[in-house]
Amino acid sequence: MQNYIDDTGVQVADIVIGFREILHQGMNEAQAVREKFDYFCWDLYARVTEMYERQPEKQQLRTAVLKRLEEREGEDAMLAAYVARRIVDCHLDTMARIGVRYDLLPWESDILAHRFWERAFDRLKKSRAIEQVTSGDRKGCWVMALEGPRFADLKEGEKIIVRSNGTVTYVGKDIAYQLWKFGLLDADFGYGRFREGPDGHVVWTTTDDPLEQQRDHPSFGGAARVYNVIDVRQAYLQAIVVEGLKVLGYADQAARSIHFAYEMVALTPGSAERLGVTLSEEDRKRATIEMSGRRGLGVKADDLLDALERQALEEVTVRNPDLDPREIRDLARAISVGALRYLMVKYTRNRVLAFDFDEALSFDGETGPYLQYAAVRAGGIFQKMAAAGGPDEKTAAVWALEGSFDLPRTDAAEEHWALLTLIARFRETVRQSVDSLELSQVAKYAFNLAQRFNAFYHKYPVMQEPDARWKKARVILTYLFLAQMRRAFDLMGIPEPARM
Incomplete structure (x- = not known):
């Protein structure tokens, strides 16, 4: 199982801009942050969105920062690398709480550093699957010609593979990544150990750092079938990835590229308020409350797990008052994880998951407990x-x-x-x-x-x-x-x- 790390994308660039433009800070201050770093960056990300709304001209900073991240140049690139790595550590800690673990962390920056994209780009150009626009708003961009009813509603901007300034859209990098997954690039990453869990399971990472690379590592890539687990809003972009394989002559691999799409997770209004989300009267009348990282509207997974554990702890204590407190905590943790994981899989993938505390933790009905x-x-x-x-x-x-x-x-x-x-x-x-x-x-x-x-x-x-x-x-x-x-x-x- 792989967890693709988009460390050269818009979100990371905006966090860097937040440190520079809002906090007026850099690497030293980022390293000095003692609170949960993912929480810190969540709040900063929302502040950057507010800054863009007040000062639209600031959005021009993003283009320059994205280019520096791709080229790994300067202090911005160093700050971005630190931010991404530290957030990934937080993410792995959270996933460990519910028993989720990964085998490999492929970093988007390594796709560029190992020249995977250059190889894919050359093939796409030679096959004439992409062409450079010579006039209009998209002048200088490389776009893919996508025809037919499948792409009828696709916006012109979504066809761009390489922007006019030379930076690659993430669908372009995804095409290169998909080619590697099937072993079609005649190239491989360098690999190092990212961290080891208490059970001895090693999470590996891609790397271009010779000091971090290790010769003895599991074999990655060269898959017979690939499942890309990403939400339903990315259906068009995943279709472009598949189309990229087809035009390069890999029809069999395209057929074995599976988009495991899922709908979004939302909260019932009652659960949102229980977690401290401020709602309007209109929000309270809605069936669900949608999440938005840019608006800062959402529930952090650790907060959700903490709330589930507290509620489960109360139930276990009532039912087993004579148990040792540590055993009660362990039981509450197992029940809360069971509640969350069952709720995440009991709905079909095409249905929005509306999370409700009382439903999830009920000992009766269709629940994990x-x-x-x-x-x-x-x-x-x-x-x-x-x-x-x-x-x-x-x-x-x-x-x-x-x-x-x-x-x-x-x-x-x-x-x-x-x-x-x-x-x-x-x-x-x-x-x-x-x-x-x-x-x-x-x-x-x-x-x-x-x-x-x-x-x-x-x-x-x-x-x-x-x-x-x-x-x-x-x-x-x-x-x-x-x-x-x-x-x-x-x-x-x-x-x-x-x-x-």
Whole structure:
């Protein structure tokens, strides 16, 4: 898994301009910032937007700064590199809280430094896929000729690959990056270690620094299929990337370039206010509140996780008042992560995700905690049986592998078979989810399975069953249910708490 770092783009340039024009500061002051650096830059970014609105002429600074970032020249480039690296560290810290980790951080500046773009640019020119405009507003720009209904609504500016001042648009760099992903450039990055997690997992980074490069590194690039996970607003630009591969003669790779598009995340008005976002009366009447980094309207992921943990902590404390405080905190963290991760995958990709605290953390209904509760209940059955001298999970695993599921033909047996049939549909559901790029199918399956198991267990208890044949069948079903839920949790990134 790669996390592409756009360290030569508009956002980084605006942060540099903010340091220079608003704070009147530079590298020394940036290094002295002690508050959360990503929060600091979020606020500064919004202030830069306000400055542009008051003084539109200041936007001309961006063009010059972008050029210096691409050319890695001067103090602005050094400041930008420091800002980007420090923000990435903050981002990795936040992602670690919810169990997300990356294998490689490819930096946009390295695409330029390793001359990937130059190679791609030469090929595009030779194939006549792009041409230089000789007159009009776009004079001097290199643009791609994009025809047909697919690009009918594309703005002229979005066809620009190289600006008139020689700087490359990010879609141009994306074409070069996509060629590298498929191993089509006859070139590679240098690689170094960015950081190592507590579990020993190494996050690698691209680099052109000989002192940072390491010979022994995993193999990157040369993929058979590429999934670009980026929001639906980038659909046109992703289509241009695919078109770039086609005109260069790589139709097969173009067909295997998948845009994993998703809709935006928003907040319900109540959740926005709970997180300190000031809303107007008109905003309160809306179904959702959209985020905007430029306006400074948004919720920082760490604030959201902190709020989720606090609410989960209250619930766990009420349910388990005698637990050790550290165990309560660990449980609250697992439940809050489960709540967030399930909410992020339960909706289809073409639906705006409206986050609501009460919905996400509910122990009832289609939520992460509900699934966790069902898994904990199943695990608790084995703990109680083992304590009473009955079968534990290992024994149940052997029974599931070697035992028969021979039950008399009754209505009760039909319900046992119905649960087993649903359990067996896991692989089919995962395959359909992959084919359709809809992880929501796995989420829906897991919820239906948890719901079915809870209803089954309420009607057909395991430990109290006196008949050995029925009891063995229910032990096997409980084990298989727990095994499939754990697999589903692994796919969705949901932790399994020790208790609820």
